[in-house]
Amino acid sequence: MSFDGLVIVCAVAFVAPLLLALAPRLRFPAVVFEILVGIAIGPNGLGWVSMDEPIRVLSMLGLAFLLFLSGLEIDFMLLAGRRLQAAILGFVASVAIGFMLALGLSAAGLVESPLLIALCLSTTAPGIVLPVLKDAGLLKSEFGQLIMGATSIAAFGTILLLSFLFSRESSSAVTKFVLLGGFAALAIVIALAMRAAGQWQSLGGALLRLQDSTSQIRIRGAFLIMVALAALASRQGLQLILGAFVAGALVSIVDRDYQSTHPKFRDKLEAIGFGVFIPAFFISSGIRFDVGALFSSSGALLRVPIFLVALLAARGVPALLYRPFMGPRRLVVASLLQATSLPFIVAIAAIGVELNELTRPNASALVAAGLLSVVFFPTTALALIRRDGAGAAPSQAVVR
Numbered sequence: 008m009s010f011d012g013l014v015i016v017c018a019v020a021f022v023a024p025l026l027l028a029l030a031p032r033l034r035f036p037a038v039v040f041e042i043l044v045g046i047a048i049g050p051n052g053l054g055w056v057s058m059d060e061p062i063r064v065l066s067m068l069g070l071a072f073l074l075f076l077s078g079l080e081i082d083f084m085l086l087a088g089r090r091l092q093a094a095i096l097g098f099v100a101s102v103a104i105g106f107m108l109a110l111g112l113s114a115a116g117l118v119e120s121p122l123l124i125a126l127c128l129s130t131t132a133p134g135i136v137l138p139v140l141k142d143a144g145l146l147k148s149e150f151g152q153l154i155m156g157a158t159s160i161a162a163f164g165t166i167l168l169l170s171f172l173f174s175r176e177s178s179s180a181v182t183k184f185v186l187l188g189g190f191a192a193l194a195i196v197i198a199l200a201m202r203a204a205g206q207w208q209s210l211g212g213a214l215l216r217l218q219d220s221t222s223q224i225r226i227r228g229a230f231l232i233m234v235a236l237a238a239l240a241s242r243q244g245l246q247l248i249l250g251a252f253v254a255g256a257l258v259s260i261v262d263r264d265y266q267s268t269h270p271k272f273r274d275k276l277e278a279i280g281f282g283v284f285i286p287a288f289f290i291s292s293g294i295r296f297d298v299g300a301l302f303s304s305s306g307a308l309l310r311v312p313i314f315l316v317a318l319l320a321a322r323g324v325p326a327l328l329y330r331p332f333m334g335p336r337r338l339v340v341a342s343l344l345q346a347t348s349l350p351f352i353v354a355i356a357a358i359g360v361e362l363n364e365l366t367r368p369n370a371s372a373l374v375a376a377g378l379l380s381v382v383f384f385p386t387t388a389l390a391l392i393r394r395d396g397a398g399a400a401p402s403q404a405v406v407r
């Protein structure tokens with residue numbers, strides 16, 4: 008087994024942010040740059056790297072870590088009252104609009120699976136939206152809370168629907184409900200066990216002693232929960248990303264007092280995820296990106312702006328439901344931030360190709376539309392926020 012390709016991937020992960028830092032005027036999201044460099048070094052570019060087993064394993068762990076951290080970012084205290092209702096209705100509206108748009112694209116012969124396309128158009132990436140709001144000083148505001156709640160619901164809802172509608176097992180709806188119910192029950196049991204363990208004084212003392220030692224016991228425990236739930240979901244015929252996302256959400260729910268007893272815990276998880284695994288996922292996504300399929304015909308290339316507009320319509324229009332909470336300019340900002348989606352589109356597109364629900368040209372066009380959404384939507388939103396006097400946003404606000 009050769010590790011030459013993995014060395015190149017790790018080198019790219021190291022060099023990419025340095026190049027962006029050396030060009031501060033270039034407000035370019037790191038995830039986009041990593042995917043583009045992945046394309047350049049992959050089979051469709053210089054041919055330096057191909058998807059071998061070491062890269063595939065690291066990439067899979069990167070995807071799991073990305074979903075785990077997305078689940079960890081959910082603050083369930085923010086999802087209450089009218090904000091919760093608006094966020095849920097917004098996601099339902101997104102799925103409905105996305106499905107109608109996908110049906111139209113299917114009738115025009117542009118796509119094969121309207122349901123899968125609708126899910127691609129209905130999701131948002133909390134991991135990209137959060138730093139934008141945080142660096143703009145809006146994360147703790149009512150506006151920021153509503154947007155993060157909406158993006159979290161969209162992420163979880165999309166993953167849940169993806170697992171139910173496109174599980175790897177060809178089962179009946181009843182069987183899928185049973186599988187999801189069994190998975191949910193086991194997740195609840197794990198959550199209760201985690202909470203009970205946290206209240207055990209002797210164990211709590213041991214965790215405190217070991218958390219910042221070479222044992223890094225809390226990090227090991229979080230990694231165990233992520234891998235275990237991802238493996239459980241995959242074993243039951245569900246999507247691996249559902250298990251990883253739920254694992255992050257469980258840790259977020261159970262570990263509410265982390266600021267008082269282990270404030271470095273989440274910083275360490277982010278350091279491991281964004282420092283090691285997640286860049287490998289994005290770079291390998293570029294390596295897998297089928298440039299030839301995208302440029303195979305003018306029709307395939309024309310799908311990119313169509314998908315981008317559809318993404319903005321499916322996630323942007325439902326922001327009108329937030330009108331009681333914000334003014335017209337903030338509604339535009341909310342629409343743009345909600346329509347910012349790349350990691351989930353990459354994951355859903357890969358799953359669609361694997362299940363033969365999506366052609367490679369359409370998968371490449373969807374990922375390209377996701378790339379453009381990350382480049383243009385947050386940048387425009389930040390410009391509107393600055394114009395609105397909400398606070399300056401540093402140039403690195405959309406790094407993730």
